[in-house]
Amino acid sequence: MAVSPVLLIKVSDSVVSVRARLYDDFAEHEIIINSVITYWWANNLPPAKKFLELFDSVIKRTINEIMPHKILNLKYNVNANQTLDDASEIEIELCSVEADGVGFKIEGDHISLKGLRNVSDDFESKEFSLTFNQSIETPDMVLKKYQEMKN
Template identity: 80%
Template sequence: MGVSPVLIVKVNDSGVSVRARFYDDLAEHDIIINSVITYWWVNNLPPAKKFLELFDSVIKRTINEIIPHKILNLKYDVKANQVLDEASEMEINLISVDADGVGFKIDSEVISLQGLRKVPDDFEPKEFSVSFNQSIETPDIVLKKYKEMKN
């Protein structure tokens, strides 16, 4: 039986760390929450939704650096205290990840984020949950660059 690549996602003091490892190859990227959240607030963008978009792209980039691939499949569940456009808190549970059919072992805790947006005094939390089953394609020109970096 071969060695499976590993995806490690952890929450730290400054944000979320995403690491991928396969044999001696390692790639790591951090999402610095305070920096991006301020941008989203200033531009009146929904932080929970924007975080999920960023989360997908950081995982894709991190994995592409160790295993260049055309299609990345991500499956995760999200629980929030309101619909994603209005949520100020959310939890992400990463379920499965594969790059062109190569499955990753997931070493991740539930990613819990709070204070994503300021809420009014009359804010009423409503439990909201949704499952994502993403299939994200790498453009050919980008895939070519990752393959060149690998060689």
């Protein structure tokens, strides 16, 4: 029986932890929500949209550290209280993660973030849902560095 790699997502005290494990090897990275949100607010960037970009990047980096790969396929559903440009709350359900054809077992597949943006009294909550099918390629030069680190 083959051992599947595992991706664990955990949210606690405004920190999102992403951990990948294969046998005894693991890598972990954290997103400190308050720090990045402050930056996004100061630069007038949409926090929900920017969080999803950062989330993709952190998953890719974490998995690359234990299992260098060319293509990462991510599938996740996002529900928000407005379009991603204006949302103050998002929920993410991670459906599948696959690196170069190897599927990951996902633990902690639901993330819920609130207070991403200050809303006015006349803010109108409008349900917004979207499914993302991301295919993220690792540049050859970066892949080579991860492979060297692994060996």
